[in-house]
Amino acid sequence: MPTAEQHGFRPHSDGAFVPVQTRSERFRSVHVEDFAPVTGREHEWKLSPVAAFADLTGGELDGSRLPLESTDAAGVALSWIPRDDARIGRTGTPEERASANAWSSFGEALLIEVSGEDEKVVTVTRSGLGSTPRAAHTVIEAAPNSRGLIVLRGTGDARLTENVEIVVGEGANLTVVALQEWSDDSVHLASHFARIARDAKLKHIVVSLGGRVVRVNPSTHLAEQGGDIEALGLYFSDAGQHLEQQVYVHHDAPHTRSRVTYKGALQGQGARSVWIGDVLIGNAAVGTDSYEQNRNLVLTDGTRADSVPNLEIETGDIEGAGHASATGRFDDEQLFYLMARGISEDEARRLVVRGFLAEVVQQIGDAALEERLIAALEAELQGS
Numbered sequence: 001m002p003t004a005e006q007h008g009f010r011p012h013s014d015g016a017f018v019p020v021q022t023r024s025e026r027f028r029s030v031h032v033e034d035f036a037p038v039t040g041r042e043h044e045w046k047l048s049p050v051a052a053f054a055d056l057t058g059g060e061l062d063g064s065r066l067p068l069e070s071t072d073a074a075g076v077a078l079s080w081i082p083r084d085d086a087r088i089g090r091t092g093t094p095e096e097r098a099s100a101n102a103w104s105s106f107g108e109a110l111l112i113e114v115s116g117e118d119e120k121v122v123t124v125t126r127s128g129l130g131s132t133p134r135a136a137h138t139v140i141e142a143a144p145n146s147r148g149l150i151v152l153r154g155t156g157d158a159r160l161t162e163n164v165e166i167v168v169g170e171g172a173n174l175t176v177v178a179l180q181e182w183s184d185d186s187v188h189l190a191s192h193f194a195r196i197a198r199d200a201k202l203k204h205i206v207v208s209l210g211g212r213v214v215r216v217n218p219s220t221h222l223a224e225q226g227g228d229i230e231a232l233g234l235y236f237s238d239a240g241q242h243l244e245q246q247v248y249v250h251h252d253a254p255h256t257r258s259r260v261t262y263k264g265a266l267q268g269q270g271a272r273s274v275w276i277g278d279v280l281i282g283n284a285a286v287g288t289d290s291y292e293q294n295r296n297l298v299l300t301d302g303t304r305a306d307s308v309p310n311l312e313i314e315t316g317d318i319e320g321a322g323h324a325s326a327t328g329r330f331d332d333e334q335l336f337y338l339m340a341r342g343i344s345e346d347e348a349r350r351l352v353v354r355g356f357l358a359e360v361v362q363q364i365g366d367a368a369l370e371e372r373l374i375a376a377l378e379a380e381l382q383g384s
Helices: 050-058 097-105 332-339 345-361 367-382
Strands: 068-070 076-082 108-114 121-126 133-142 147-156 159-168 173-182 187-196 201-210 213-222 228-237 242-251 257-266 272-281 289-298 304-313 320-328
Touching (some): 050 097, 050 159, 097 133, 133 173, 159 173, 159 201, 173 187, 187 228, 201 242, 213 228, 228 242, 228 345, 228 367, 242 257, 257 272, 257 345, 289 345
Parallel strands (some): 108 133, 289 320
C-alpha cells in the first residue's frame, strides 16, 4: 500500500489539498452550492474564458421550458416530466458548477423516448432563447433493441447551460447529434451523460459551428458487457470564437469498445479550440478495445488549439488502447498536387479542408443532414 509520502498524497503547501489520482474520483453533486465559485484556476476551467459566462456558473437561471420545434417520426415520443421523475439521474452526476447550476435550476425535463427496430430520424430545434441566462435538462431513452437518430439543434441567441442524459437500452443502436448553430454572441455550456447497456451501441456526434463560447462535454459510461461508443466531433472556430470539448469514456465492464475522433479547423485572430480526452479502463474491463484521437487544422495565424489526450488503464488484460493528437497547418504537398492540375490556390485550400472535416460528417448516417453540414462548412471556408 502507498505511504503518505508516495504518489502526491501529501497535503499541498497551500493547505490540506490531496490531488485526484483517477478520473472517476472527481467530486460530483447535483447541488450548485456544493461547488466553490469558479475562478478559472480549477482543472476543469483552466482553459475556458470563465468571465464570459459567470452568470451561468453562479447566477440565477430561468429553468422554465425551452421553446422548441420537433419533426415527427413513428417510434419517437416527446414529453415533459417533473424534476423528481425516477427517469432523471440514471446516467451521471455533474462534476462542475455550470452543470450543477443547470441541474439545480430546471423545472421540467424534456423526455425523448425512442422505440422500435426500424430506422427513424427526429430533429429537435431550440431557438429564440434570448439573452436571459437559462437552464435545461433533456433525457433521451432508447428502448432495448431500438434504433434511431436524434438531432439536438440550437439556433439564434442563447445563454444556456444544460444537462443531457442518454440511456441506451440493451441491444439498442442510437445516434445522437448535438448541433450548435447559435448566433455569434451566444454562450452554450452543456454536459452530456450516457449510460450504455449490454451489447448496445451509441454514436455520439458533437458539431460546433456557431456561438461565441460553446463548451460541450460528453461523458460515457460503458456499464455492461459488449457496450460500444463511437464519439465523434467536428468544430470550426472563427476569429474570437471559443469552442471546447472535454470527452470522458469510462470502460467499466468486460469486452467494451470505444472510438473517439474529434477534428477541427481554426481561422482568424483569436480563434480558439480546446479538446481534452479522458479514457479510463477499469479493473473489471477486461478485453477492452479503445482508441481516441484529436486532429486540428490551423488555417491562419493568431489561432490556438489545445489538445490533451489522457489514458488510464487499471487492468493489463485488454485488447488494445491508444491515443493520438496532432495540430498543424496545410500540407503543402497536397496543395501543390491540386494546383499542378489547374486548381486555384483558394479552391485547393477549400478542397483540403473539406476533405479533412468531411470524414466526421459522413459518419452521421443521414444524407440530408450531411449535405446541409457540408454546405455550412463551405460557407465557413468562404470567409477564410
